[in-house]
Amino acid sequence: MKLSKKTPLNKVHHELKARMIDFAGWELPVWYTSILAEHRAVRSGAGMFDVSDMGRVWVSGRKAGSFLDEILTKPAQRLELGSSQLCLLCLEDGGILDDLWVYRLGADRYLLVWNANNVEQKLDWLLRWAGSDPDVIIEDRTRDTVMLAVQGPDVSQLENLKGVSHLPRFDHTQTRIGDIDVFAARTGYTGEDGFEIISDAANALPLWESFIRQGVKPCGLGARDSLRLEAGMLLYGQDLDISTNPFEAGLGWLVELDNGDFIGKSALLKIKRQGVRYKLIGFQMKGREIARSGYKIFKSAQEGGRVTSGGYAPTLGVNIGLGYVLTELATIGTDIEIMIRNKPVAAQVVNKQFYKRGAQNEPQRI
Amino acid sequence: MNPKEYKYTPEHEWICPEPGDKGRIGITDYAQSQLGDIVFLDLPAPGTQVEQSQKIGEIESVKAVSELFTPASGKVLEVNQLAIDEPQVVNEDPYRAGWLVRLELSKPSELDALMNSDEYDELEARLREESPE
Numbered sequence: 001m002k003l004s005k006k007t008p009l010n011k012v013h014h015e016l017k018a019r020m021i022d023f024a025g026w027e028l029p030v031w032y033t034s035i036l037a038e039h040r041a042v043r044s045g046a047g048m049f050d051v052s053d054m055g056r057v058w059v060s061g062r063k064a065g066s067f068l069d070e071i072l073t074k075p076a077q078r079l080e081l082g083s084s085q086l087c088l089l090c091l092e093d094g095g096i097l098d099d100l101w102v103y104r105l106g107a108d109r110y111l112l113v114w115n116a117n118n119v120e121q122k123l124d125w126l127l128r129w130a131g132s133d134p135d136v137i138i139e140d141r142t143r144d145t146v147m148l149a150v151q152g153p154d155v156s157q158l159e160n161l162k163g164v165s166h167l168p169r170f171d172h173t174q175t176r177i178g179d180i181d182v183f184a185a186r187t188g189y190t191g192e193d194g195f196e197i198i199s200d201a202a203n204a205l206p207l208w209e210s211f212i213r214q215g216v217k218p219c220g221l222g223a224r225d226s227l228r229l230e231a232g233m234l235l236y237g238q239d240l241d242i243s244t245n246p247f248e249a250g251l252g253w254l255v256e257l258d259n260g261d262f263i264g265k266s267a268l269l270k271i272k273r274q275g276v277r278y279k280l281i282g283f284q285m286k287g288r289e290i291a292r293s294g295y296k297i298f299k300s301a302q303e304g305g306r307v308t309s310g311g312y313a314p315t316l317g318v319n320i321g322l323g324y325v326l327t328e329l330a331t332i333g334t335d336i337e338i339m340i341r342n343k344p345v346a347a348q349v350v351n352k353q354f355y356k357r358g359a360q361n362e363p364q365r366i
Numbered sequence: 367m368n369p370k371e372y373k374y375t376p377e378h379e380w381i382c383p384e385p386g387d388k389g390r391i392g393i394t395d396y397a398q399s400q401l402g403d404i405v406f407l408d409l410p411a412p413g414t415q416v417e418q419s420q421k422i423g424e425i426e427s428v429k430a431v432s433e434l435f436t437p438a439s440g441k442v443l444e445v446n447q448l449a450i451d452e453p454q455v456v457n458e459d460p461y462r463a464g465w466l467v468r469l470e471l472s473k474p475s476e477l478d479a480l481m482n483s484d485e486y487d488e489l490e491a492r493l494r495e496e497s498p499e
Contacts, residue, residue, distance in 0.1 A: 019402070034457075035428040036403045222402065222429050288406045290426045312405045312428050319406075341424070 007052035008146045008204035018220060024116035024237070026053040028221055035222035039314045042190050042227055046152040047219040048211050053116040056142045056198060057126070060109040063135035068110060071129050071263050072102065073246065073255040079104040084170045084185060088246055088254050089114075089122065090264030094271050095242040096249070098122055099234070103172050103185060111183070113147075113196075115236040129263070146204035150216060151194030151227075158214050161195055180207055189224065191231025191355050229320065230313045230355035232282060238293055239280065239308040239322050248276040248324065250352075278305060279330040282352025283338070284366055285319035289345045291338040297325055298337045298344055304329050307338060313354055318363040320354050321347075367487070368394060369461050373437065373477050374486035375419075380461065381437040387474045391437055392465040393425065393456065396490045401427040404453040409434075409445040409467055416440060418476050422467065425456075438476045440469040 004027035013020060018029030028050065031038060041047040059068060065077035074087040084103040088096055100114035114122060123140055130136040150158070156165035160177045164184045167173060172185035180203045188194035199207055212218070225235070234240050234249060246255045246268065257269055285291060291310035296303055310321030321338075329336060332351060337344035348366040355361055372380045378397035381389045398404065406426035416422050416436045423434035446465050449455050456464035471477075481489065 019400075030429065031402055034403050226428060289408075290406060290431065292431060312426075314428075 005053075005143075007050050008201040009050045009052065009208055012205065012208055013050065013218075016218060018218075021221070023221055024053060025119075026116055028053060029218070031220040031222045032218045035220070035226060036314050038217060038219035038223035039226050041217040042152045042192055042219060042223060043315055044153065046150065046154045046158060046214075046216045047223065048208070048216045049149040049151070049219050049224055050208075051147045051149045051196070051224075052142075052145070052204075054142075054147055055112070055114045055116065055119050055122070055140065056145055056147060057112045057114070057123070058105075058109070058139045058141060059112060059126075059136065060106075060139075061133075061135040061137045062108055063133060064108045064110055064137070067130055067133070067136045068102065069260060069262060071126065073262060073264070073268075075256065075259055076102045076104065076110055081106065082171050082173060084172055084187060086254060088251065089125070090246070090262075090268065091242065092264055092267060094245045094264045094267035096236075096240050096244055096246060096251075097125060097242060098236055099240060099251070099254070101185075101187060103183075111198075117237045144201050145198055146201050146207065148197045148207065148211070149188055149190070149194060149224075150197060150211060151188045151190040151192050153193055155194050155216075158211070158216065160210055160214055164195065177207060178210055180210075182207070189233055190227040191233070191357055192227075193357070225309075226311055226314060229309055229311055229322070230315055232322075232351075232353040232355075234280070234322070235309060244324075245271050245276070247271055248278050248280060250280045275327075277327060278324040279327050280308075280322060280352070281305075281325050281330050281349045282354060283321050283323065283336060283347045284350045284354070284364055285321070285338070286346040286348065286366060288319065289338075289340050290319045291321045291323075291340060291345070291347065296339040297323055297329075298339060299325075299329050299334070301344075304336070310338075313363075315355050315361055316363045320350075322352060325349070368483045368490070370483045372461070372483060373480035374483070374489075375435065375437045375480060376489065377435050379435060379437045381469075381477065381480065382461075382465075383474075383477060384468075387471045388443065388469065389438060389440075389471055389477075390465045390468050392467075393434070393460055394486070394490070395460050396493065398457045398460045398464075401425060401430070401432060402457075403428045404456045407450055407453050407456070407466065409450065410442050412442050412444055414442045415472075416442065416469070418473070434466065436467070436469070437480055438469060438471050439473045440471040443468045443470050
């Protein structure tokens with residue numbers, strides 16, 4: 001039996017009587033009071049997630065930038081100090097090892113924030129390509145730091161975050177919250193405005209409590225999942241894995257093929273040239289049934305794909321999902337059926353950005 | 367608290383006996399607390415004959431789908447339209463407004479073997495002990 005890893009806030013979650021589950025080897029809250037209430041707090045106010053399960057790896061040294069450019073699908077060296085970007089870590093065959101954020105901290109210093117799954121594999125991958133080069137220093141500080149995602153339309157008015165409310169989207173800075181030193185980035189995974197904050201694990205509790213005092217609602221994995229799904233964001237391990245390539249996942253925009261060489265580039269060039277057989281789509285259910293991950297997708301009684309994420313969209317009041325279908329079924333407006341408990345249930349391919357901040361956000365007319 | 371006059375199954379359904387060998391069934395407070403926000407119910411059509419312990423429907427919460435089993439055999443007389451239209455009523459009031467199915471019991475003696483509220487209280491306490499929230 002493998003015991004779950006605990007974040008520096010584990011005790012707080014238990015004290016709040018959160019329902020805890022294992023997620024990618026971490027014991028984390030799935031909800032404190034209700035997924036729907038937590039989802040709505042982030043859409044209309046301010047919510048906070050313990051995302052300490054996300055891997056935090058610092059890469060530094062004289063060759064840190066050129067090393068990252070060799071292994072990432074988008075050049076890190078081009079990032080300005082204080083900015084960040086989403087990109088992919090691909091295998092030689094173009095399969096996705098992870099999607100991750102790269103933050104440029106200094107001339108020769110970067111922070112990678114990646115998903116909690118396959119951590120050992122990813123670290124091994126980095127170490128393998130870095131070799132014994134003394135000019136590339138890789139430090140995994142996941143276990144001695146804490147990471148909070150504070151998300152929602154009201155977060156920039158919080159006393160704690162007033163000092164960083166000027167930060168443009170995706171930018172980051174070193175700052176203080178009260179007397180606590182933190183790294184704060186205007187990034188997130190909810191489709192709302194928000195910040196992600198990293199600090200030493202010893203600061204976890206005072207940091208958490210200061211946000212609680214300012215009325216920020218604790219939110220669990222359930223809302224983290226429903227928020228990102230509504231915003232059409234992919235989840236590694238579910239919508240992406242080693243067997244998917246960026247082009248079928250609709251992530252071609254994260255791959256720069258006209259710059260320098262990187263691992264997987266030649267395979268990706270070939271995949272792009274040949275075209276893909278399957279494509280990731282968003283769909284909306286016509287009725288009230290919910291499509292869950294793994295359900296099959298059909299068109300005219302022919303199997304044509306599978307669901308990778310599915311659920312209720314609280315802001316829209318309909319059921320939505322993501323899945324891979326044959327490219328000929330991937331056009332918006334295509335009627336499909338999802339096999340739910342051996343029964344074909346009607347759905348339609350729609351724009352996968354189901355929810356867009358600042359927009360009307362009604363269900364798509366299907 | 368789990369109502370005294372109800373009977374319970376290990377799968378966390380309850381049945382409330384009614385005069386004339388009828389009964390309403392639903393899920394327990396413990397069950398709804400485990401499922402979280404309920405968003406969709408798939409219940410059997412009135413007229414359906416069901417056998418004790420048979421799967422008769424599905425309950426979808428935001429997080430997962432789970433099966434509904436009937437605590438007793440009989441014929442479905444009606445289903446709770448309020449719960450179908452507003453499934454959150456099952457979270458809010460699982461023993462009264464959030465009932466699911468009303469049955470005409472074909473074997474009323476089946477109820478004798480179900481758990482009474484004391485026994486179910488005990489089961490619930492044990493389960494909550496095993497996985498503290």
